[in-house]
Amino acid sequence: MPRRRFPEWLVLLLPAFIVIAAVVLIPLIFSLYSSFTPYKLTRPSTLWRWVGTYNYEKILTDAKFWAAFGRTVLFLTIALNLELILGLGIALMVNKVTWGQRTLRTILMFPMMFSPILVGFQFKFIFNDNIGLVNNVLQSLGSNTALPWLVDGKLAMFSILFAEIWMSTSVFAILILAGLFAMPRDPLEAAKVDGCTAWQTFRHITLPFLMPFIFIAMTIRSLDVARAYDIVQIMTGGGPARRTELLWTLMSRTGYVDARMGLANAMGYVSIILSILFTIYFFRKLSAARAELGMAG
Amino acid sequence: MTEVTLSNVVKNYGAHRAVHGIDLDIQHGEFVVLVGPSGCGKSTTLRMIAGLEAISGGDVSIGGRIVNDLPPRERNISMVFQNYALYPHMTVRENLGFSLAIKKKAPEEIIAAVDEAAAILGLDELMDRKPAELSGGQRQRVAMGRAIVRHPDVFLFDEPLSNLDAKLRTQMRVEIKKLHQKVGNTIIYVTHDQVEAMTLADRIVLMQDGHIVQVGTPLELFDKPVNTFVATFIGSPPMNLIDGIVRGDNAVELHAPSSGGLHGGLTIPLPSTARGRVSDGQAIKFGFRADNLMPMGHAVEEGGERTELDLPVTLTEPLGTETLLFTEVAGTEVQAKMYNPRPVRPGETLKFQLMLDKCHIFDAATSNAIRG
Numbered sequence A: 001m002p003r004r005r006f007p008e009w010l011v012l013l014l015p016a017f018i019v020i021a022a023v024v025l026i027p028l029i030f031s032l033y034s035s036f037t038p039y040k041l042t043r044p045s046t047l048w049r050w051v052g053t054y055n056y057e058k059i060l061t062d063a064k065f066w067a068a069f070g071r072t073v074l075f076l077t078i079a080l081n082l083e084l085i086l087g088l089g090i091a092l093m094v095n096k097v098t099w100g101q102r103t104l105r106t107i108l109m110f111p112m113m114f115s116p117i118l119v120g121f122q123f124k125f126i127f128n129d130n131i132g133l134v135n136n137v138l139q140s141l142g143s144n145t146a147l148p149w150l151v152d153g154k155l156a157m158f159s160i161l162f163a164e165i166w167m168s169t170s171v172f173a174i175l176i177l178a179g180l181f182a183m184p185r186d187p188l189e190a191a192k193v194d195g196c197t198a199w200q201t202f203r204h205i206t207l208p209f210l211m212p213f214i215f216i217a218m219t220i221r222s223l224d225v226a227r228a229y230d231i232v233q234i235m236t237g238g239g240p241a242r243r244t245e246l247l248w249t250l251m252s253r254t255g256y257v258d259a260r261m262g263l264a265n266a267m268g269y270v271s272i273i274l275s276i277l278f279t280i281y282f283f284r285k286l287s288a289a290r291a292e293l294g295m296a297g
Numbered sequence B: 001m002t003e004v005t006l007s008n009v010v011k012n013y014g015a016h017r018a019v020h021g022i023d024l025d026i027q028h029g030e031f032v033v034l035v036g037p038s039g040c041g042k043s044t045t046l047r048m049i050a051g052l053e054a055i056s057g058g059d060v061s062i063g064g065r066i067v068n069d070l071p072p073r074e075r076n077i078s079m080v081f082q083n084y085a086l087y088p089h090m091t092v093r094e095n096l097g098f099s100l101a102i103k104k105k106a107p108e109e110i111i112a113a114v115d116e117a118a119a120i121l122g123l124d125e126l127m128d129r130k131p132a133e134l135s136g137g138q139r140q141r142v143a144m145g146r147a148i149v150r151h152p153d154v155f156l157f158d159e160p161l162s163n164l165d166a167k168l169r170t171q172m173r174v175e176i177k178k179l180h181q182k183v184g185n186t187i188i189y190v191t192h193d194q195v196e197a198m199t200l201a202d203r204i205v206l207m208q209d210g211h212i213v214q215v216g217t218p219l220e221l222f223d224k225p226v227n228t229f230v231a232t233f234i235g236s237p238p239m240n241l242i243d244g245i246v247r248g249d250n251a252v253e254l255h256a257p258s259s260g261g262l263h264g265g266l267t268i269p270l271p272s273t274a275r276g277r278v279s280d281g282q283a284i285k286f287g288f289r290a291d292n293l294m295p296m297g298h299a300v301e302e303g304g305e306r307t308e309l310d311l312p313v314t315l316t317e318p319l320g321t322e323t324l325l326f327t328e329v330a331g332t333e334v335q336a337k338m339y340n341p342r343p344v345r346p347g348e349t350l351k352f353q354l355m356l357d358k359c360h361i362f363d364a365a366t367s368n369a370i371r372g
């Protein structure tokens, strides 16, 4: 009698299963479990106390959490829209350039090559109210006041947005440029002959063709921005007085500063809903845009 | 009335000159075909008429108005592209109506024009499909429909049939011709296929290397080619050309291209049409079509000025009503036609008659035709 053996496919897949379990599944289950405990990093024994949905109930009524949640959604909306508009503009212009386009494309990628931490420091310096570049320029132009760029709530949000957009507009620009390169020339010429002005051609022919590329960029960036952390942490640390607190700065503060890991994990799970919703939304849009172009499948 | 006139039109791409100052007058309602080998500047010429390509020199006028600096939308032309160039995100209906919608025409007017075009081209069943859901032939029809809804002054076609299979191509060719008879607009049609040119054109413009070589009706180009290029480009199979040297007043000595006439060759009478136009010892190209070299007893016409030759058949291509025979005259492979064919074995020698009054004489040095 031959020994009972696992089927071959299972044996072959087993290493992959084990690795995925170790790096994804176990942390996932552990964090999910701990979100039902009052787990504090400073008192490990709390991991074994089950408190049910206490953390979640606390979050739902926590004004600070919802403020951060709302601020993140707002941040995401503004950043994505501005990046789209700027990225589209840059892509259209670069596409028109005939000389030195390669170099330009490479330069376009530069902001993406920096560590977000460094970008944070760079803009922290630029927007510093005493020694920062912006205020220096303003003052040399005759302004007497030093604007509190990183202290005033609205100005601080603006500064962070500025840094975020500076760093990531090229994601849109590059993806849209790829779309423009892939665009067939014939329909554009047909549109010209059909009587379109440059704007009408863009609006009715180019833009529909670019939509799938735009939604891919949107999906990538919405996931990116929803977990915005490094730039904010460096520039304002979520402060002052929580004026620039986003979901992830709040979570890390709760988990590592206050050491309330259970609560932080629960926040993580609630905020994941945000990312999932955005992803579903943009994927729907992406499929619809592809179906428009007859690319569905 | 919308004539299209090109006068001394030039196109340069950087240092490369793609179109060398061409002149052309196209009448209202005329079907003109620009034909020539790939890269000869047909598309460039058409695109300059369309306004898709800037004109480097000369003038293009449509309906008496110089349009050099007008964008395509102000020229009232429409164009059918080789790759159809349909708008992928629009249904057939939207594709057809797009040019009118852009002009902010009234919805009823758009619907009427679209329905009319759809009826002409038999697109009714396809109106709600996207281009991706259509076959090549259907896309081509939509592309043509899109061109006709606007009732343009001039239709421009750039190799509209070259992406279709042979059968569909023949079918669409007939449809294009019918379309022209129905709408009666001026059509400028580009193709590299001489059969399309012959079958469609009122007038053919044959181009080579950015120059116009000959303009004329299909039969003019077929019967009176101005040089060897036209002679071999138009007609299938291409015209047979044999090197020859004029001997005396009324004889031609045909010889193989490599021999240079040193070893003697086959001497035949000089066609009477060429007598007095060539001189003794002049190097020529002697041309005739397969239809003018026929085995005795299998010819469509007897009589006329002719000479008889005994030639070995090397290969046969039966085509049904006729058989194409490959044979050799003075060391040059030529093709002949056998009407009411009977089976012929390769190697068999037949007696042929060459219709001398249908032959063409070209000057060997210039390649130009010598005729009265």
Ligand SMILES: Nc1ncnc2c1ncn2[C@@H]1O[C@H](COP(=O)(O)OP(=O)(O)O)[C@@H](O)[C@H]1O
Binding pocket: B013, B016, B018, B036, B037, B038, B039, B040, B041, B042, B043, B044, B045
């Ligand atoms: N955009 C372009 N840039 C440079 N050369 C071109 C361009 N378009 C066409 N040409 C050249 O011009 C010549 C004529 O091209 P075209 O009009 O497309 O030929 P065809 O008769 O096959 O349509 C060719 O030698 C081609 O290489």
Ligand SMILES: [Mg+2]
Binding pocket: B042, B043, B044, B159
């Ligand atoms: Mg071409």
